[in-house]
Amino acid sequence: MYDAARELDRNDPLALFRDRFEPLEPGLIYLDGNSLGRMPRRAAEDVILAAKQGWGQRLIRGWNDGWIDMPTRLGQKFAGIIGCEPDEVVVCDSTSTNLFKLASAALRDLAPRRRIVSDASNFPSDLYILQGLGEVVLSDDLATDDETALVSFSHVAFKSGAIRSFESVTAVAGDAFVLADISHSVGVVSMDIHQVPLAVGCCYKHLNGGPGAPAFLYVRKDVQDRLHNPLQGWIGREDPFSFHIDYQPKQGIERWQVSTPSVLSMVAMEAGLDLVLEAGIGAIRRKSIQLTEYFIALVDAYLPEFVLASPREPEHRGSHVLLRHPEAWRITRALIEQANVIPDFRAPDGVRFGFAPLYNSFEDVAEAVRRLQNIMETKAYEAFAAERPTVT
């Protein structure tokens, strides 16, 4: 199978992007970019410069050198990634905090409605945040009623990788706000974000922004004036350095900022955004489909023990694939600790393989399948403990 893989690699227009990332230890195959993306070489350079010259030398003057504008300047880059306008995204806080802000604002706008519709395949942290804000109703088809203020869903499901299209949600949402979590699709799935009014997402998966990188928040222009940030911090206030004692929100997307930008983390994420823009989201999506198609074909041929738990149709699938097996936990441990392949385990019985078009090759896919095939043939996973620790 290596010949076919190498042929695919030779024809890969994105092949050279692999060298733009910090090299890994020899032999390691990293298939977890959907959880934490690899580090662009430039990211390390940028952070060192921001520390030594920015924080170290310029100190407080750094705010006037550009730090204060980073949330909106990085936000502008999302126009080329999700199809928004440059002034519809701001980078700040975490995905959960941004979800809290937008969901809370939507509920307030449509009060007294307090029903929130979501589905059980949504990322659990999103459900937790929503449970703190209103009455969450789980519904697989996201059906709303006239008590519903908000429909919240994951564009790509964190376990199965299934895409839930924006159109399919807006078609059933009525006049409730629709809020997409695009954490698992941003940077790897093409989208027209204007089909939904609200979105949040994380920057450390396919945007390669670094562990715990600041998140982003999108508000479509037509609802920007209508919604208000419940976390009324000074950086979302008009003229923050006036130090007036009454809050007055900024206009537009900037009102969604809360506090002093986390400079080192923001500096670290810019290189990742630039790589996605340079490669182009269209080319990235094409290669993503090729990678997952190729993987599924090899699984069909060589790994009959596994059940494919992701959609077969590429247009319904993001860039990760979930395989189910009763021994998924021990198989995952064997892959990581013995075979030097890093996927991740998802309870109760899934091994999740993420494919990052900017740095995964087709040979990575073939070699990972071969190593997994070897584990299954030798039952090497039986050497690993069956109990899972709490944090994996």
Add this chain to the structure above:
Amino acid sequence: MYDAARELDRNDPLALFRDRFEPLEPGLIYLDGNSLGRMPRRAAEDVILAAKQGWGQRLIRGWNDGWIDMPTRLGQKFAGIIGCEPDEVVVCDSTSTNLFKLASAALRDLAPRRRIVSDASNFPSDLYILQGLGEVVLSDDLATDDETALVSFSHVAFKSGAIRSFESVTAVAGDAFVLADISHSVGVVSMDIHQVPLAVGCCYKHLNGGPGAPAFLYVRKDVQDRLHNPLQGWIGREDPFSFHIDYQPKQGIERWQVSTPSVLSMVAMEAGLDLVLEAGIGAIRRKSIQLTEYFIALVDAYLPEFVLASPREPEHRGSHVLLRHPEAWRITRALIEQANVIPDFRAPDGVRFGFAPLYNSFEDVAEAVRRLQNIMETKAYEAFAAERPTVT
């Protein structure tokens, strides 16, 4: 005046800590550590390692190498800084977001009370956050009534540097929750935080944690079970990687976490915490008082044009001093752009000088006064524009 300054420096037990920070450009006197503290040399080394080896090589495995515990591990270090127990502080989010979480929880606990008492010298961002949560009543003596759920104040006022003692607030707070913002005192003023049940603070001032560093949050043990985080994110949930769909808060201080820790920013702040612990908060406070006393004595002697807007009694003063002058804006510009001294301007007419015991010397103080005296004698500030830009 230099002889006296040098004598003080020779007797300074903290003098050698200056070399633990990244050197500044020659001749620069930095008196704005109360806004953004200088970078410990080790911080840059730690960040480079976390980027190149952690994110770059260990990737997702970094979470098991210690990243996931950083919020509580760094929180434990506050025991030696503010006098709490090791499990009463967690490092996460921003000061404003942490204030939102605690204030919201206090209001919910004492519902239907929704009155919040604060004072006009509190940091404006704190007032903005509180205005989004309840009915804020400004009262200089922080007097409460039976509708009051929360008293919120700054331990050290951001403009004047005045200390408001914890005892003076708890004496008038009745059964309302008391929440101290210790952003301007943490790391430079000794305190017994157990006198108040709740506190928040920022890590980029006298803790030298880096621009926009994650903030911290303190909840005294006796109220930890009683209060609930309104931002119900997965990292504050019991067993987050189980991915259950219902929220169940962690016990103790950990429930105040929301989302994936911002690793690079957290790594960057550890060196600053360690320097404070190594020097000892008692020695830091003693030198802080010496520095501000010395500065005020020189102002009295050489700068009669200025009005001291900070308390004269050292026990009522933090580590920064505000001088008022009608030309404060232009004087600040002249200090920064011409005299290579960095204080900051605080509207409408204040020049704020911050003194950081870990890296400011008494000679810094004397030399800054001499340069300011020169600006006043030559009226050099008249060469600068009188209008202020929006962001300074």
